[in-house]
Amino acid sequence: EDQVTQSPEALRLQEGESSSLNCSYTVSGLRGLFWYRQDPGKGPEFLFTLYSAGEEKEKERLKATLTKKESFLHITAPKPEDSATYLCAVQSPTRGGSEKLVFGKGTKLTVNP
Amino acid sequence: GAGVSQSPSNKVTEKGKDVELRCDPISGHTALYWYRQSLGQGLEFLIYFQGNSAPDKSGLPSDRFSAERTGGSVSTLTIQRTQQEDSAVYLCASSFRSEQFFGPGTRLTVL
Numbered sequence: 625e626d627q628v629t630q631s632p633e634a635l636r637l638q639e640g641e642s643s644s645l646n647c648s649y650t651v652s653g654l655r656g657l658f659w660y661r662q663d664p665g666k667g668p669e670f671l672f673t674l675y676s677a678g679e680e681k682e683k684e685r686l687k688a689t690l691t692k693k694e695s696f697l698h699i700t701a702p703k704p705e706d707s708a709t710y711l712c713a714v715q716s717p718t719r720g721g722s723e724k725l726v727f728g729k730g731t732k733l734t735v736n737p
Numbered sequence: 738g739a740g741v742s743q744s745p746s747n748k749v750t751e752k753g754k755d756v757e758l759r760c761d762p763i764s765g766h767t768a769l770y771w772y773r774q775s776l777g778q779g780l781e782f783l784i785y786f787q788g789n790s791a792p793d794k795s796g797l798p799s800d801r802f803s804a805e806r807t808g809g810s811v812s813t814l815t816i817q818r819t820q821q822e823d824s825a826v827y828l829c830a831s832s833f834r835s836e837q838f839f840g841p842g843t844r845l846t847v848l
Contacts, residue, residue, distance in 0.1 A: 628779070656835050667741070667828050667839035668780075711780070715835065720793035724770065724782035725837060 626651040626716040630728035637702055637735050645697040645731045647712030655715035657695050658725060659688050662709045671697075671710075702735045709733070739763070741840035743829050749846045750819055758814045758843045762831030769812050770837060771804060775825040783827075786812060819847045 627650045637643055649657065656675055660668035672681040674690040681688050685706065687698040697710055709732045713725040742761045750756050762769050771783040782796040786806040797803070801819075806812040816823055824847045830837040 658836070660839075665841075667830075667841045670836050670838055673836055713780075718782065718785065718793050718795045720785070720795035722785050722787065722793040724785065724796065725772075725780070726782075727779040729777070729779045 626714055626726050628712055628714055628726055628728035630710075630712050630731050632731060633729070634732045635734070637699075637733070639703055639735055639737050640701050642698070642700045642702070644699070645710055645733070647695040647697070647728060648693060649695070649712075649714050651714050651716065655723065657690060658713045658715070659695070659697055660711040660713065662711055662730070668711055699733070702733075704735045704737050707733055707735045741829055741831050741838055743827075743840040743843050745843060746841065747844045747846075749848065751848050752821060753818055755815065755817045756819055756845065758816075758827050758845070760812045760814070760829030760831075760840060762810065762812070762829070763833075763838060766831035766833050766838075767809070768832045768837075769806060770830045770832070771812070771814050772828045772830065773825045774828055774842070780828065783814070816845075819845075821847050823847050 629648045631646045659671040662668045672688040677692045685700050689696045709730040711730045713727040716726040718724050744759045767788045769786040772780040774780045784804045785793040801817045804814045826842040828842045830839045
């Protein structure tokens with residue numbers, strides 16, 4: 625079965641300290657890789673979709689990149705409001721013949737002022 | 738509203754009782770998904786609806802779980818004879834293409 629592993633589990637940064645979150649995946653054929661942000665007590669908020677190696681997407685201080693085995697979420701000069709859990713997921717076939725998202729366990733990011 | 742809505746936001750029930758969770762998807766989205774998020778675990782797929790087609794129930798963990806979608810819009814997830822291991826956040830998502838948009842979830846606690 626397709627699998628997603630995220631690292632680190634938790635990351636503490638100072639405001640302005642850039643870093644990257646990792647998402648490693650094992651799939652039979654990549655149909656899409658998704659990044660979400662989840663705040664406590666809320667549902668995941670869609671950030672990016674990537675489909676092929678070499679693809680990059682940007683939104684404000686976030687940039688997502690994709691290789692054949694992993695994806696990175698780069699956070700440039702983060703602010704305290706970037707604190708959240710970041711989830712990575714891949715599109716994967718179900719036993720019933722449709723498709724679902726398979727999620728990693730997430731990286732909890734804390735940005736201190 | 739503009740987003741996916743779910744109700745109730747919190748539900749506390751006693752072991753053995755039945756519960757119903759509701760999801761209102763984004764208008765015009767033909768696909769609807771239910772996921773479960775347990776403490777320390779990733780989101781787990783439960784069931785998928787696409788238009789008027791038969792649902793994909795392959796992720797339901799037991800026959801105590803069922804779901805329906807009326808008129809291609811609102812969906813209800815029913816858990817019968819709840820057990821303590823059913824305690825989790827139940828999330829609904831809808832999509833038009835590949836991106837899934839999630840609701841705020843229902844936190845279910847089974848005592």
